[in-house]
Amino acid sequence: MIDAILVMSGLALFLGGVLGYASIRFHVQGNVLVEKIDAILPQTQCAQCGFPGCRPYAEAIADGRAQINQCPPGGDANIRKLADLLGVEFKPLNAKHGAPKPKSVAFIDENTCIGCTLCIQACPVDAISGAPKQMHTIIAQECTGCGLCVAPCPVDCIGMIPVPESISTWKWKQPDYLMGVA
C-alpha cells in the first residue's frame, strides 16, 4: 500500500516537473511562433487588422485573440500561408477589415504642403523626409502604402497612387481557358 502511494506520488512529482519544463519550453516556442507569423505578415503597418501594427497582430494570432483573416494587404495568399503555418482551416478575408487594394505609394503635393510634420509623425516606417515648415517628400521605395499619413494632413495634400506595372515587376498570368470534356 505504502509502496503504491510512494510510486504514484513520485510519478506525479516527476510528471509535474516535465510539465513545468515543457511549459517553459512552450513559452519560448510561443515567441518563435510570433516571429514566424510576423514574417508572413506584409509589414504594411496599416492597422486595418484592428491592432496597432503587424507585430501586435502577430502576437494576437499566436495568443488566439485574433483570426488569421484580418489583414487586407496580405490578402488570401497570406491567409493561406498562415493557415499552413498554424495547421488551421483557410478562411477568406474578413471584409470588415477592408478589401485588398493594388499596392500604392503616398504622394505629397509639394505646392500645397505647409510643412506641419503631422504626416511624418503618422508614418510607421519613417518613409517621409522633411522638417518643420519645410516641404515634405515621400521616399517611394520605403513607403509601404499603408495610407496612415493621408488623414492627419490638415491641407489634404497627400494622395495614394497605385504603383504602375513595369517590365521588372510584370507577371505571367495564369493560363485562362475552358477545359474541354472528353
Next chain:
Amino acid sequence: MKLLHRFNGGIHPPQHKTESTRLPILSAPIPEKLVIPLHQHIGTSAKPLVAAGDAVLKGQMIGKAEGYVSSSVHAPTSGKITAIGYEPAPHPSGLRDLCITLEPDGLDAWIERHPLDYLNMDPSSLRNRLRDAGVVGLGGAVFPSFIKLNPGSGKKIKTLVLNGAECEPYITCDDMLMRERADEIIAGAKIMRFMLHAEEVLIGIEDNKPEAIAAMRAALKEAPFEVIPVPTIYPGGGAKQLIRVLTGIEVPAGERSTDLGVQCFNVATALSVYRAIAHGEPVLSRIVTITGAVNKPRNYEALIGTPIDVLIRLAAPVKDSDGAIMGGPMMGFELPSTCVPLVKATNCIIVKSATLFPPAPQPMPCIRCGKCAESCPADLQPQELYWFSKAGNFGKAQEYALFDCIECGCCSYVCPSHIPLVQFYRYAKSEIWAQEREKKASDLARIRHELRVDRMEREKREKAERLAQKSAQARTQMNSEEET
C-alpha cells in the same frame, strides 16, 4: 572520335530550317530611327550617358553598366540622340522600357577603336573590356559574358563548350554564322580559352548542319579544339543538355556547370568576344532569322534598335500574315506589337499566319499518361508541376524542382490533352519571384518600423528623465530657498 552521352527525353518537332538557309546573311540597311533599350541583358539596367540633342559616333557608349551584373549599350551607328524615354519594348508584357532614340546621319562614322593584344594582358582587364563592349550571351539568355569568364579563385575550368547546336525549329542564325564566319568564332574561342585557362574546347553542332560543321572544321587547325557533331534532338542545345552530351557531366539541380569545371558559351558570343578584344568593336548588331509566313525568309545582320516591323517588311510577309513570335516556336513568345526594336536577345522572328500556326486545340483534363515526364529533358514530373502551379501551391511546385524547368516546352508538345503546361510554369515562377520581392520589401519595412518604435520609446524615456531632473532641481531649489 569522342564518345557521346545522352540526356533523357527530348522530341523531334518539324525543323523548318532549310527555308532560311538558302541565302547568305544580308546586311539590313540602316533604318531611319534606332530605338536602343538600356536593359537588354540580365541584371541592372545600364545608365544613360547621353542627352537628347547629343551627336554620337558609331560604337560610342551611350549607356554604362551599373553595378556588377550589368552590361553597356552603344550607338550602333553615328547620328543624333533625339530622345531618352519609355518606348514599347520587345517583351511579352508589351510594356514600355527606358530607351535611347537615335537618328542616324548616314555617315556611319566610327569612334576611335582600340584593339587589344590579349596574349599580353591579364584576364581581368580583358573582362573589363568585354563589360564595356556590352558583350552578353547571344544564344538568348543575354547574361553578361565577362562574369562567366571569371571562374573565381580556386576554381578550375577544364572544358570550354561552344554551343552551336541550335536545336530549336526555325532558328538558323548560328548555323549561318558558323558557315560564313567560322574563323572569327574560332578566334573568339581562343581568347575565351586563354581567359579561362581551359584545357579543351569542345564545339557542339547538331548533325543537321553539315555545312556549318565543315566550315568550322576547316577553320580549326590545332588541338585542343574539337568540332563534335551531336545528334539532332530538341532541346539538345540547352546548356545542361549539351554539356551532358559532350562530357557526360550531369549538372545537378541548383548547381552551376562552373562548379564542375565546364563553362558554356554560344558561338555568336565567341564572335563578339573576338570583335571586342581584337578590333575594339562593341556589340552593335546581331544576326537574326526572319522566317515563317514570309516570302523571302533569310538571315539578316541588323543593327541593335532596328524596328522589327522594318525587318519583317524586308522579308516580304505573305498576305494572311498576322503577328510575330520572338525566338523560336517552342521557347519564344508572341510579340504584342512588332513596332518594337531588335535587341541583343532577338535571335529569330517568326512571322505568324493562321495556316502556319493554327489555333491551339482545346485543352482537356490530364489523363496521367506520363508522356510529359518521358519527354522532359530536365528529368522533372511536369504533370505534378502543372497540378501544383494550377492550384497556386507554389511551395510544393518548388519542392518538385520547378526552377530546374528550362521551359523547353517538350511536355506541352507531347501532351495528348493539349495542356499549355509551360504557361503554367512561367506563371508559377513569376508568382514566386514576386513573392520574393514582396518579402524583401516587407523585411525592410519591419526593420524600419522597429527602429522607429525604438526611437520613439527612447525619446519618451529621455523626455521623462528630463522632466524628472527638472522637477528634482526645482525641489532642491525650493528647499534651499526655504532654508534661507
